[in-house]
Amino acid sequence: MQKTVQNSQSLTSNAVVIAKFLCISLLLFGALRLARTIMSPNSDSSDMMYILIFCIGGGMGLWANSYDSPTARRLFAIFFNVLCLMTLASNFNPRNSQMHLIPRWQILWFGLVFVMNIYVLARGKKLHAEPKQVAGETDDGQQESTESSARDHHFTMTRMVLQGLLQGEKGALFVNNLKNKGRVIFANIWDAFGKREIKDPAKIIPSKEIEVYVDKTAGGKEIVTIKMPRPVARNETYFVAIVEDEQPGSYYTYSLELSIMPNTGKMFTMLTGIRNGHRANFGIGPAPDKNAFVEAISGMLDTPKEPQTMMQMPT
Numbered sequence: 001m002q003k004t005v006q007n008s009q010s011l012t013s014n015a016v017v018i019a020k021f022l023c024i025s026l027l028l029f030g031a032l033r034l035a036r037t038i039m040s041p042n043s044d045s046s047d048m049m050y051i052l053i054f055c056i057g058g059g060m061g062l063w064a065n066s067y068d069s070p071t072a073r074r075l076f077a078i079f080f081n082v083l084c085l086m087t088l089a090s091n092f093n094p095r096n097s098q099m100h101l102i103p104r105w106q107i108l109w110f111g112l113v114f115v116m117n118i119y120v121l122a123r124g125k126k127l128h129a130e131p132k133q134v135a136g137e138t139d140d141g142q143q144e145s146t147e148s149s150a151r152d153h154h155f156t157m158t159r160m161v162l163q164g165l166l167q168g169e170k171g172a173l174f175v176n177n178l179k180n181k182g183r184v185i186f187a188n189i190w191d192a193f194g195k196r197e198i199k200d201p202a203k204i205i206p207s208k209e210i211e212v213y214v215d216k217t218a219g220g221k222e223i224v225t226i227k228m229p230r231p232v233a234r235n236e237t238y239f240v241a242i243v244e245d246e247q248p249g250s251y252y253t254y255s256l257e258l259s260i261m262p263n264t265g266k267m268f269t270m271l272t273g274i275r276n277g278h279r280a281n282f283g284i285g286p287a288p289d290k291n292a293f294v295e296a297i298s299g300m301l302d303t304p305k306e307p308q309t310m311m312q313m314p315t
Contacts, residue, residue: 015123019116020065023058026113030055054110057084061117074121081121085114150235153198153205157190158228158237158255163274165189166242172249175242178224182212186226205229213290217298225294231258238269238288241297245275252276254300256285256293271296273307280307 030051057080064077088111165174177185187207194204211227224242231238241254252275259270269285282305286292 015116016065016120019113019120020062022113022116023061023065026058026110027055027062030058051106053087054084054113057081057117058113061113061121064121065117078118078121081114081117085111085118088114150233151203151205153194153203154229154231154233154236156197157193158240159274161189161193162186162226162240163253163277166251166253169249171251175224175244175251178212178226178242179214183207183210186210186212213294215294215298217301219302221298221301223294223297223301225290227290234258234260239290239293241293243297243301254282254297256288256296258288271300283308 033051060077060080064073088107165171174185187210190205190207190210198204206229209227209229213225213227215223215225217223222244226240226242228237228240236258238256238258242251243254244250245252252273254271254273257270257272258267260267269288271282271285273280273282282300286296
């Protein structure tokens with residue numbers, strides 16, 4: 001039995017579903033009327049022009065009714081739907097008889113299509129669910145799926161900002177501060193980056209889960225490990241281990257990342273590393289536990305491991 005973790009985005013609104021259904025029904029009606037006109041040239045087709053025009057409005061509604069639809073596309077579709085709605089409304093004026101051949105039930109139906117289109121297109125992304133998968137758990141406690149892409153705050157801090165802090169002369173100072181001040185130094189940098197760079201406050205990730213640990217391998221090699229906020233998307237990181245290179249004051253990192261099995265959607269961990277700006281994969285990692293991660297890194301430091309090729313990656 002799956003235990004569902006609720007996504008922060010609400011599901012796509014019923015209004016969007018209704019609008020799409022109405023647009024499709026209008027297009028199907030127009031296609032059937034057109035087919036009848038072609039098959040039976042003697043049938044009454046005096047209202048066909050209006051129906052085809054209105055079908056264009058429905059088609060534009062479908063064309064622009066998606067989460068990632070550009071604003072210009074939405075505005076253009078709204079404009080055309082408003083024109084169609086105004087044309088329908090003019091039929092209710094007794095002095096205007098140019099559309100008297102369209103039955104009143106069709107006018108009301110078409111009008112509902114255009115009103116719903118205008119509503120959902122004007123609301124834009126507020127009525128749509130952002131295209132993400134939701135994380136869940138199976139009976140054995142394993143998570144089964146996750147968001148489709150890494151969050152900017154999490155990804156940028158672990159892949160770029162942290163790597164930048166370790167470069168050059170400032171690297172030794174930063175690592176020394178990590179060892180002396182613990183989580184405070186990196187948590188402050190994390191929070192400052194979120195406030196400065198992440199425009200949407202809802203997408204800022206709190207730093208409360210950040211922790212810093214210092215361990216040593218059996219050979220005396222020091223490992224500074226940063227526990228990151230819990231990853232929920234592929235390529236986000238559980239832990240980053242900072243290790244001093246052969247040249248004193250120069251550092252490289254190993255990470256335990258969240259990944260997804262392509263064929264099954266099940267989540268697993270990957271051991272990765274970044275050295276001299278080059279990223280490498282070292283295969284499936286241990287459980288997302290600090291001690292298990294440090295043990296795995298200690299083994300790699302004692303017995304160097306070759307990076308995996310694309311052909312060796314899990315499938």
